[in-house]
Amino acid sequence: MYPDHSNRTLSWLLAAGTCEAATEAVASSLVLVAAVTGGNRGIGLEVCKQLASNGVTVVLTARDQKRGTEAVSILGKLVLSNIVFHQLDVSDPPSAVRLADFIKEKFGKLDILVNNAGIAGTITEINNPETFRQEVFSGEELKQELNNIDKLSEHRLDELSELFLKDFKDGQLEHRGWPTEGGFTAYKVSKAIMNAYSRILAKEHPWLSINCVHPGFVQTDMNFQVGDLTVEEGAKGVLMMALAPKGGMIGGFLNRTEFASFV
Numbered sequence: 001m002y003p004d005h006s007n008r009t010l011s012w013l014l015a016a017g018t019c020e021a022a023t024e025a026v027a028s029s030l031v032l033v034a035a036v037t038g039g040n041r042g043i044g045l046e047v048c049k050q051l052a053s054n055g056v057t058v059v060l061t062a063r064d065q066k067r068g069t070e071a072v073s074i075l076g077k078l079v080l081s082n083i084v085f086h087q088l089d090v091s092d093p094p095s096a097v098r099l100a101d102f103i104k105e106k107f108g109k110l111d112i113l114v115n116n117a118g119i120a121g122t123i124t125e126i127n128n129p130e131t132f133r134q135e136v137f138s139g140e141e142l143k144q145e146l147n148n149i150d151k152l153s154e155h156r157l158d159e160l161s162e163l164f165l166k167d168f169k170d171g172q173l174e175h176r177g178w179p180t181e182g183g184f185t186a187y188k189v190s191k192a193i194m195n196a197y198s199r200i201l202a203k204e205h206p207w208l209s210i211n212c213v214h215p216g217f218v219q220t221d222m223n224f225q226v227g228d229l230t231v232e233e234g235a236k237g238v239l240m241m242a243l244a245p246k247g248g249m250i251g252g253f254l255n256r257t258e259f260a261s262f263v
């Protein structure tokens with residue numbers, strides 16, 4: 001994500017006659033750097049472990065300093081020393097800026113970002129109720145709208161998120177056609193909007209490989225450890241995407257380890 005300054009650094013080091021330092025600079029520029037959100041437990045922790053085992057330098061991030069440093073120390077006991085901690089709360093933009101500054105300063109680049117952090121519930125806070133478009137749509141229309149990547153915009157996704165929060169507060173979810181069957185409506189809607197946003201980003205930045213992964217039903221705290229899959233199995237698709245050669249799939253979706261359609 002950051003410009004690669006390694007060539008400039010290399011010529012400077014060679015000019016200074018410091019061959020040993022130059023060799024080190026080349027070696028470190030070849031090592032991939034990854035950041036994982038929500039890396040302190042569950043699938044995120046496993047992804048950190050497996051990336052580090054594959055020789056990737058990992059920035060394990062967590063919203064809580066103590067939980068994050070404990071996770072790094074657990075992985076350190078497995079002799080994985082290529083993991084560092086940095087605080088990140090994905091709902092706090094200044095913490096994202098601090099993380100970006102840290103990565104830029106320490107590594108000068110970021111090769112892999114695993115946006116894993118998530119919760120199963122929602123907070124009902126509404127910023128601008130007057131700005132909502134008053135409309136009634138069915139679940140099918142919503143699916144089609146989110147799948148129409150040529151028309152979809154970031155602005156529309158913001159509008160849909162706010163509309164959802166308003167309908168949630170007003171007890172109008174079912175009436176307005178949000179996916180209420182089986183519960184976890186906020187979770188489903190947030191994932192659908194996040195996936196749609198990823199597709200917009202993938203279209204806008206085709207030089208980056210931006211993709212989505214559904215890990216399957218995995219045994220983690222999120223589902224009180226009742227999932228069908230182990231975290232190792234759940235992390236497989238994420239690792240497939242993260243370690244794929246540059247220029248691979250763009251704007252795609254993996255259902256566990258199989259390519260699938262978004263809708």
Ligand SMILES: NC(=O)c1ccc[n+]([C@@H]2O[C@H](COP(=O)([O-])OP(=O)(O)OC[C@H]3O[C@@H](n4cnc5c(N)ncnc54)[C@H](OP(=O)(O)O)[C@@H]3O)[C@@H](O)[C@H]2O)c1
Pocket residue numbers: 037038039040041042043044062063064067088089090091116117118119214215216217218219220221222223227
């Ligand atoms: N498990 C499944 O069956 C399943 C299925 C489909 C998709 N997923 C998705 O996979 C991802 C990982 O889930 P999981 O099952 O591993 O859940 P988990 O064990 O509950 O872990 C969730 C992680 O996200 C972190 N997190 C939550 N809110 C955050 C925030 N605002 N900023 C930074 N980190 C935050 C948590 O940190 P704290 O420890 O501080 O709470 C925790 O590290 C989620 O996006 C989930 O929706 C899971």
